[in-house]
Amino acid sequence: MAEALLEIRDLKIEATSYPPGERPRDVVLVDGVSLTLQKGRVLGLIGESGAGKSTIGLSAMAYGRGGVRLTGGTIRLRGDEIRTASPAGLRAIRGQRVTYVAQSAAAAFNPAKKLMEQVIETTLMHGLASRAEAEARAVALFGKLGLPNPETFGQRFPHQVSGGQLQRAMTAMALCPKPDLVIFDEPTTALDVTTQIDVLAAIKEAIRDTGVGALYITHDLAVVAQVSDDIMVLRHGKMVEYGSVDQIINAPREAYTRALISVRQMEHPEKPAEAPVVLSVGQVTARYRGTHFDVLKNV
Ligand SMILES: Nc1ncnc2c1ncn2[C@@H]1O[C@H](COP(=O)(O)OP(=O)(O)O)[C@@H](O)[C@H]1O
Ligand SMILES: [Mg+2]
Incomplete structure (x- = not known):
């Protein structure tokens, strides 16, 4: 089989500092997690809040939030071990080979800069395309993601678009550098339900169209089932179950x-609209x- 896009083996992540009063057993945040993601595939990470989904997702760019350290295991991106990579090596990975879509696009965008500038920023910073080429990529992505008037959408400021549109713009930002892997961390969770469905469909199509590999994090099993090829169920930083969408949904062990x-x-529940309360x-x-x-x- 071809070399995996992402191969994590026996990952261990520990808290180096934690809020007063937290019990010592909470020091190990991720314990012995292994996963394999092939190019062009989507792996859903699911589990309740605090299960370690974001911590594992960020480890795919060898990143640990403040107070968190990746203490054991291997994280290979196309065969390259990144857990122990140098700062220069990591700079070449983050924002280029691996990108990240966060839950709150509103917090991720600078309110004072037009969307286009922000969507193409890392692509330009890493020297991956000329300005004209990056802008053309962004416009194509805006169209693919179902944004209105793709040609001029980027001229708006973040406050001039809806929450769902901003989340799509963030997806365009993540795809613009043509990364190998995108980490989607609850990208639709903050949206209202109908917007969630539309944005999820747009993200799903963009993933399929670009052939990028993705880790898709959510607490919602229906969402993960729609977008993923495989699913890993997590609880308390450990793997509970890992298999194809069909196996996890239809024959959970x-x-x-x-x-x-x-x-x-x-x-x-599946119920007709406006059913009387019985x-x-x-x-x-x-x-x-x-x-x-x-x-x-x-x-
Ligand atoms: N910076 C941090 N320092 C210490 N513990 C943390 C930090 N960030 C998260 N944690 C702990 O790690 C565990 C997993 O968190 P997280 O990966 O954010 O869960 P999820 O994304 O599944 O909701 C939680 O118990 C959380 O309290
Ligand atoms: Mg999280």
Whole structure:
């Protein structure tokens, strides 16, 4: 088989400083996680908040947030070990070979600069294209991502576009350098539900069209099932289950995965629009048999 785009083996990530009062067992944030991503494929990382999804996603660019250190394992990008790469080596990877789409585009854009300047900035900084070529790439990406008037969209400031449009613009920014790998970290979570569906569809198409490899992080199993080829379920910094979308959704092996799926089905029942209320439920708690977490708590 061809060399994997991303190959993580036995990754260990530890907190070097943590808020007062946190228990020592929380020091190890990611423990023994391994994954393989082939070129042009999408791996979904799913798990509840605090499971370690962002920490693992950022490790694909050998980055640890303040107070977090990548202490063990190997992270290979097309065969190159990056966990122990030099600062110069990392500069050549981040923003060029690997890019990142965060949950809050609003926080990621400079409000004082036009979108086009920001979308092409890293492409120019790394010398990957001329200004004219980078702008042409950006316009093509705006079109692909379903943004209105792609030719002139980049002349707007961030406050002149909607949240969904800004998230699409951030996706264009991530794709503009033609990276090998994009990390999408809950890119639709902050959007309202109908916008989420449209933006997800646009991102999915852009991933397929450009053939980029992607890690797609979300807490929402339905989202991850739509966009991914494979899924890894995470909990407390450890892998719970890892397989194809079909296997994870239709034949989950682990109780925790089944619980995630049943919660999703309860949150999004298939019902006709404007159905009359026939049952109203309050303060219900449900627990998955034999385990120690609540499937529902005071819903
Ligand atoms: N900078 C940090 N220092 C110490 N602990 C952190 C830091 N960032 C995150 N953590 C801890 O790491 C764990 C995983 O966090 P994170 O990867 O952000 O989870 P997720 O993205 O799945 O919600 C959490 O327990 C969180 O409290
Ligand atoms: Mg996160």
